[in-house]
Amino acid sequence: MxxxxxxxxxxxxxxxxxxxxxxxxxxxxxxxxxxxxxxxxxxxxxxxxxxxxxxxxxxxxxxxxxxxxxxRPDPVVRATLDIPITRAEIEGKGGRYGYRLVRQARALPPAPVLEAVGWDAPHEMLQVEALHLSDNVPHMFEDRWISLETAPEILSVDLAVQNANEWLVLNKPYSRFEVRFYAVAADPRLAVLMQVAEGAPMLVIERTTWIAEQPITTVKSVARPGFQLLSRS
Amino acid sequence: MxxxxxxxxxxxxxxxxxxxxxxxxxxxxxxxxxxxxxxxxxxxxxxxxxxxxxxxxxxxxxxxxxxxxxxRPDPVVRATLDIPITRAEIEGKGGRYGYRLVRQARALPPAPVLEAVGWDAPHEMLQVEALHLSDNVPHMFEDRWISLETAPEILSVDLAVQNANEWLVLNKPYSRFEVRFYAVAADPRLAVLMQVAEGAPMLVIERTTWIAEQPITTVKSVARPGFQLLSRS
DNA sequence: ATTCTTAATATGTACGTACTTATTATGTCA
DNA sequence: TGACATAATAAGTACGTACATATTAAGAAT
CATH class of the missing domain: 1.10.10.10 (Winged helix-like DNA-binding domain superfamily/Winged helix DNA-binding domain)
Known part of the structure; x- marks a missing residue:
């Protein structure tokens, strides 16, 4: 044998x-x-x-x-990384999750947002700015724009109580998404909100989701200094 | 029918x-x-x-x-992203690729490197600092440490001519890797090397590879301001 | 109650066949 | 020489069977 x-x-x-x-x-x-x-x-x-x-x-x-x-002629390193729901990430590390709505307004999106969602002409969207806290310390700041054409129901959600991302995850499945990572320096307003020094380097995670080629939301999340994204194997 | x-x-x-x-x-x-x-x-x-x-x-x-x-109880967004060979990335965008060896030395790795490779006690490694240029403009700076136990042949490679990463890709297959992303501010030396303002926010891609639980190399690549990593669908 | 053994079970893997489909090669006609 | 139809090809998909294996549940023994 x-x-x-x-x-x-x-x-x-x-x-x-x-x-x-x-x-x-x-x-x-x-x-x-x-x-x-x-x-x-x-x-x-x-x-x-x-x-x-x-x-x-x-x-x-x-x-x-x-x-x-x-x-493949051009070998690449393909990394798969999990971007957790912020609440789960914080609670998974034993922290107490907190959420604070900073601002909410209907507005015409500026050029960078238009480009992100792939629109030629501006349509009114809902802008939501919010802070995610870990044990009352700012963990992440998000600047989100939501399409009122694909997600009009968001207007009847009380975003001071319910986290926009969690509402969208539960109620607005998407067919396609795009994520970008880059670094920015904290501008004066962000420095105050995140309680960091002006000019501090911050990692940005920018995400946009679409359903059948129609954008749902685009969000720019700025992470606390020291934050790392990790991918294994 | x-x-x-x-x-x-x-x-x-x-x-x-x-x-x-x-x-x-x-x-x-x-x-x-x-x-x-x-x-x-x-x-x-x-x-x-x-x-x-x-x-x-x-x-x-x-x-x-x-x-x-x-x-899954904790839904995650799973993004797969391709980290290209720097030469291919630059040439793919129509730029002229350039490479410059900054420094090369055998040394005992400092604590952060030890932690990255998972060693308890320091063994001598080869440190290689190099610049990747696009049309003579600094595109990326890498600070690399190479294990002399798993890749001793690197000592006989002329790293002023040949890019360490490309040599490793061709000659040292790995069984496991880890990637981290985060943001740092340019320190004085990096500012000079990358020709950016001191304190400028830069995206760092930190990669470590192992073969059968033995580390091969760990590299900290700092990208030019404005650099973005992108992942679709 | 606690530990160990044993059986049940749902996923994991392998196989071989049949058929579908995108793409490339070939050949025909102008 | 070129445009266009046609055939050949290799991957893509679906199926059903058989068996392997990790894990849990149940049962026995202490």
Whole structure:
């Protein structure tokens, strides 16, 4: 006995990955057809397909119908990161979550917001500024714009009590989103609100969501200094 | 004719997702077994499995053997973002890529580096500081530490000519990595190197890679002001 | 009650077949 | 030479079966 079993999809994936790392197949090269790899490695094609899906998801290969599978010419590091609901993040760390509505107004969005949501002409939106607190210390400031066309019900929500993000998560599913990360310096108003020095470097997480190509909301969240986003493996 | 076909895995996924969004299954609730869902929706269990894999990857549900599938109690936004090789990023935008080695030295790593790689006691490493330029303008500054235990060959590479990251990508495959994002203010030295004002807010991308639990390298890349990381859908 | 053993169960994986579809190559006609 | 129709191809998807495995629940023994 001790006959080696058939390969599992992870082993198939690692084998193919090794072919690429060893230089047997270089950037841009075409890999054999799934069926041929299955024959070589003595497994079912579906196992190779599963392995290839993983490599494709990881950004290692490109797959196209009829075109075959090629090693990605520009290798990238693909990181998946979880952006938690702020309340859950704070409570998960043992903090007491607090929320404070700073301002709320119907207004025509300025150019940066228009660009974020992809509108040519401005339509009236609801602007909501709010602070998320951890043990009464400012943790994150959000400047949010909500479309009154896709989410008119927001007008009847008391945003002094209910967190706009949590209402939207529960009531407005989205089909597409975009996230941006960048750094800004705290301007005087932000410095006061977040209780930091003017000019302090802050991480910004900017998120926009759409339902069927219609924007729902765009939000610029500025995190407390020292805040880090983390992604593993 | 016009008989509706069987459901595809994306439709099955969306159907289950709708059950969750509509509140039919709330946070923490247990979903029916795959086999039962397959029966209800009139498709094969493998189709449900494929759909569930996607929902699980997206952070919508948790699946455990024997324990069944539950709606994730803490919904997260899971974003996947590609961190490109700096050269490819610059050349992809039509810029001319430039590289300049700033400093290179064998040294004992300081505490933050030790923590990043997960070492208790310091071992000698190779520190490499370098600038990536786009059309001769500083684009990114990297402060890198390389393990001489897992990558001793780096000592025979002329890092004034060859980019350490590109050498590592080609020669040192890794099994695990970690990425962190945060904001810092430019200190005097960084301000000079990157040709920005002192105190300017900069985005930091900190990456560490391991092979079989042994660290290979950790790098702190500081991006030019205005730099954004973007993730879609 | 507590610990250990054992059985039940839902997901995880592998297989092989059949069929669909996007894309590329080939060939035809102007 | 070019535009366009057509065929060939390789990945994509769906199915149903079989078996593996992690985990929980139930039961037995202390």
């Amino acid at each position: 001790t006959e080696d079993q058939r390969l599992g999809w992870r082993e198939v994936r690692d084998t193919i990955h090794d072919w690429i790392l060893s230089g047997r197949y270089g950037a841009g090269d075409k890999l054999p057809r799934d069926a041929d790899i299955a024959g070589d490695l003595d497994c079912a094609r579906s196992t190779v397909v599963r392995a290839m899906q993983d490599l494709s998801d990881a950004g290692v290969v490109d797959r196209r119908r009829r075109g075959g599978t090629r090693v | 016009t008989e509706d076909q069987r459901l595809g895995w994306r439709e099955v996924r969306d159907t289950i997702h709708d059950w969750i969004l509509s509140g039919r299954y709330g946070a923490g609730d247990k979903l029916p077994r795959d086999a039962d869902i397959a029966g209800d929706l009139d498709c094969a269990r493998s189709t449900v499995v494929r759909a569930m894999q996607d929902l699980s990857d997206a952070g919508v549900v948790d699946r455990r053997r024997r324990g069944g599938t539950r709606v």
